[in-house]
Amino acid sequence: MKKYVVLPYIFWSVLFIVVPLILVLVFSITIKTNGNLVLSLDNFKRFLEPVYIKVLVRSLTLALISTIICLILGYPAALILSKEVTNKRNILILLFIIPMWMNFLLRTYAWMTILGKNGLINNFLSWIGLPTMNLLYNNGAVILGMVYNFLPFMVLPIYTVLSKMDKSVIEAAKDLGANKLKVFLKIIFPLSLPGVTAGITMVFMPAVSTFVISRLLGGGQYMLIGNLIEQQFLFVGDWNFGSALSIIMMIMILISMALMSKYDRKDGGQGLW
């Protein structure tokens, strides 16, 4: 009986997940020579050239920095949210989610007019008599864009875990004489780790693969691996190298997820998935 119910899902995932993945894999391990596809690892070898490594390192660094900032900003926010009374809490969560109803591209464009040379901030600065600053088109702007766009992905999983946490454990710790700091360090934080790891993965993954934020807020000055992949598919037409890059990125993400889940299991607690 169950068999029939899952059929559409299997059909769907084979068609839209498994087949495309296989295609990407096939493209990545072949090269086109005189119109014929030949098996080869040249695409991966090419990736080892210093230019591409540089692009990868820059992407990872930027994504890491924005993930850390998201965590530093997001954890206290989630903690505050989870401690509010239900009514207030729902409103606050709504406020967090409402910006996500708007298109992501539009929100990123909005930052361009805020940070621009004749933008809001610089207009304000010159109005109060200060010199204007170059806010747009640098690493800082790209990180800002990532943090702004991906922060909810950090806050929401942590919040979910925190609000589902068994309050009696905390009370027990308090009864046994632990102070607030100790309760947080020994009880709340370890128990919320599954939410933290989920948040980190959900921020890190889109941050490392973004190509829109770096183009709009970075002014195309800083090529990230997402831009490199886009360029291979849309402008160069080298699908083989583009696929190899995608595979490399998938492997990186898989590795980081494996590391995360290992950390996860060691500490136990309730998982988000």
Add this chain to the structure above:
Amino acid sequence: MKRTKLIISSFLIIVILLMFIGCKGEDKVTLNVFNWGDYIDETVISEFEKEFGINVNYETFATNEDMYVKIKQGATNYDVAFPSDYMIEKMIKEDMLKEIDLDNIDNFKHINEQFKNLAFDQENKYSIPYMWGTVGILYNTKVVKEPVKSWDILWDEKYKNQILMLDSQRDSIAVALKKLGYSMNTRDKEKLEEAKEELIKQKPLVLAYVVDEVKGMMIGEEAALAVVWSGDAITMMKENENLEYAIPKEGTNLWFDNMVIPKTSKHKKEAELFINFMTRAEISLKNTNYIGYSTTNSETVKMLSKEIQNNKVAYPDKEDIKDSEVFLDPGNFIKEYDKIWTEVKAH
């Protein structure tokens, strides 16, 4: 219970399958036209439908590469498409285009001789010119007080963080090559290396590498100098009167968007009717007035207002574009361009 679930799941599968099939019907011929976004006066389409009793299914694309991929995959049988010069050459090489019977395009005689038989399609066997233009420097006269004559100005320290370059590998490398006095179609790796060095040297001065954002930024005076296409330059100059356009003396890129019939077309006769219709002087006039780009149709030019006819941005003197070139398809050599561009951007 079991049966209900079976019915529901088979229904879902059918729905998914139907999504791929789409609907067909009617005997009337439907012509699939594939054009750049915002690149036609849409009233022209209904005029064509009325006059010839042919339905037009009008779709748009954003880059030549997008269009190429869609036609290559053949999901829709496009009948008329509007690729640019180098892309036409590539499509001819890959046997993706049908020959056009010039006897069926009697308005071809209106096309300016200057734009016929160009290198990418030497006898106009496969393509009929639609629009053309140049690449040049758009500058704000409030900041740039000197006359703009050469690509060198984009390397001038004075304008640090005021310069916008195109985020397009071939166009930006072409600017560097032209600055050095080389052909923009060069296949000499050493010359490309020199161009790379120039672009890396220029990078600290560049505010951003942009594509469509350039319009808002130049009109809003976020930057003072930008490499732009002539058609966009006209639009921006209308919005901000401090803007001027110059074609550098070293020569620049001449570009053409032509109409072609892909091999996948099943309605060659109707496609030719459409191309001929689009080349008709009055129709071309409507499109030219709507888009604001430069028409290749010399009859249409005569019908434009004096002001536009004398606009040197849209219709430059032959003298100004004498050293200019049309992009040729680099074939597999495009990987070298890509490598250089990645090195510039990763620097």
